[in-house]
């Protein structure tokens with residue numbers, strides 16, 4: 001898979017007119033995580049590649065992955081966001097379609113992932129993504145539903161504004177990830193001057 005398959009895209013916000021723009025929805029809020037897309041270029045896309053976007057929101061990362069040929073299960077507990085994703089996904093995918101790549105499917109699943117009943121079978125996903133949805137309590141479930149050799153990518157919020165309050169303490173995510181995965185890349189940054197005891201994290205891990 002060449003890196004030209006993984007260009008980040010700004011979704012044309014007009015395509016999402018169903019979402020009131022006065023809710024603070026900005027162009028950057030609709031672009032996928034650049035680090036995720038860069039790291040995914042290093043992961044071979046297996047035949048029938050299946051990814052889980054946990055806490056997918058409006059699906060900015062799921063759509064970018066689908067444009068690269070991944071089938072993506074888009075899981076979120078917010079039915080309204082999933083409804084918006086259902087309405088916009090085909091149009092958006094068509095608009096960012098890459099020559100020579102058949103886009104994957106986007107399968108929306110409305111589910112509270114923190115519920116006691118975990119909905120996914122063991123060893124089904126080649127990739128699990130949690131962007132701005134990083135819950136260490138779910139790491140064992142993610143690991144179980146990943147195939148051996150499958151990858152997991154997690155990214156916390158940056159440290160802007162009051163985000164710092166919700167971010168982890170230094171070293172905590174590294175320790176929690178290591179319990180379940182082999183860490184491939186781990187980047188930890190002090191959240192902000194206002195929140196020097198918390199960090200923002202971007203991590204790529206693998207189930208061995």
Ligand SMILES: C[S@@+](CC[C@H](N)C(=O)[O-])C[C@H]1O[C@@H](n2cnc3c(N)ncnc32)[C@H](O)[C@@H]1O
Nearest residue numbers: 055056057076077078111112113114131132133
């Ligand atoms: C900050 S948004 C991030 C959305 C998306 N990953 C992104 O990067 O644009 C967090 C999302 O996680 C969802 N979420 C939070 N807790 C959840 C849970 N327990 N189960 C499923 N989804 C959850 C929210 O509804 C929201 O859409």
